[in-house]
Amino acid sequence: MNKSEKKGSLVCVGTGITLGAHITPIAKSHIEQADIVFITGNTGFMQMWLQELNPNVHDLQQYYQEGKPRSRTYQQMMDEMLKAMRQGKKVVGAFYGHPGMFVTPTHKAIKQAKTEGYFAQMVAGISAEDCLISDCGVDPGRVGCANFEASQFINFQRQVDNSAYLILWQVGFVGDTTLTQFTTGEKYRAILVEVLQQHYPADHTITLYEAAATALEQPRIEQMPLVDFIHADVKQITTMIIPPSAKLKVNKSIQAKLAELEKQRSAPALKSI
Numbered sequence: 599m600n601k602s603e604k605k606g607s608l609v610c611v612g613t614g615i616t617l618g619a620h621i622t623p624i625a626k627s628h629i630e631q632a633d634i635v636f637i638t639g640n641t642g643f644m645q646m647w648l649q650e651l652n653p654n655v656h657d658l659q660q661y662y663q664e665g666k667p668r669s670r671t672y673q674q675m676m677d678e679m680l681k682a683m684r685q686g687k688k689v690v691g692a693f694y695g696h697p698g699m700f701v702t703p704t705h706k707a708i709k710q711a712k713t714e715g716y717f718a719q720m721v722a723g724i725s726a727e728d729c730l731i732s733d734c735g736v737d738p739g740r741v742g743c744a745n746f747e748a749s750q751f752i753n754f755q756r757q758v759d760n761s762a763y764l765i766l767w768q769v770g771f772v773g774d775t776t777l778t779q780f781t782t783g784e785k786y787r788a789i790l791v792e793v794l795q796q797h798y799p800a801d802h803t804i805t806l807y808e809a810a811a812t813a814l815e816q817p818r819i820e821q822m823p824l825v826d827f828i829h830a831d832v833k834q835i836t837t838m839i840i841p842p843s844a845k846l847k848v849n850k851s852i853q854a855k856l857a858e859l860e861k862q863r864s865a866p867a868l869k870s871i
């Protein structure tokens with residue numbers, strides 16, 4: 599943990615996905631003790647609940663606008679948090695889910711605060727991926743799992759291991775190279791399907807997942823053939839899960855080396871003369 603003599607600090611916490619139920623005691627305590635709390639991505643109910651924990655809550659969501667580059671929005675969010683920190687305040691940035699999972703301004707602001715010699719820290723939260731593991735029964739340790747941001751996935755040549763899970767984030771606005779859209783359409787989704795078909799059969803079953811925002815709701819876990827994604831109902835919060843289409847392949851030369859080591863380890867040690 600970084601210590602600092604400077605007055606002013608920045609702590610970014612996660613509020614989780616399910617309203618009021620996912621926040622950790624440490625995140626809650628940071629929010630309660632902050633001089634100022636900046637929030638974004640939280641629903642109206644979440645905002646009201648956070649205001650009960652700390653009345654000095656400021657919503658950064660206003661900086662998001664259709665047609666405005668998200669890079670500018672992220673910079674403005676960072677500037678707000680860092681400005682208050684430089685004024686000597688205990689600043690908390692409360693972001694939904696995990697504050698470091700596919701979130702640009704938290705990572706950048708914490709790095710900048712540390713560079714300037716302030717105390718800065720990220721506190722883990724429950725992300726959509728954590729909910730996905732529970733709701734969809736996906737264990738990333740079983741055959742491996744790769745996470746990609748959907749637009750980056752199609753814009754760059756990525757190595758795909760189709761014997762592992764592939765999770766694609768932000769599929770609702772896949773292909774938005776301008777970083778200004780909240781949603782893109784069927785033509786963009788068709789390009790994602792085209793890229794995925796280089797690695798998976800057209801009828802490979804994928805899952806569209808949306809974790810429940812409140813304890814009263816059910817998650818959306820909708821399975822469909824890959825090609826049907828083009829016409830599917832896709833939201834900003836939709837995440838795509840692609841299960842493996844191939845079996846794990848044995849690495850024979852490494853297995854032989856490991857077997858040799860095991861033989862040496864279990865052989866009786868020679869007595870020294």
Ligand SMILES: C[S@@+](CC[C@H](N)C(=O)[O-])C[C@H]1O[C@@H](n2cnc3c(N)ncnc32)[C@H](O)[C@@H]1O
Pocket residue numbers: 615694695696697698699700701724725726727766767768769770807808809810811834835836837838
């Ligand atoms: C900018 S990222 C933020 C993720 C968030 N920090 C977290 O820890 O889950 C937004 C993307 O997260 C995923 N996401 C957000 N909310 C979700 C939900 N309720 N269910 C499933 N995926 C969700 C979607 O892929 C969405 O496009």
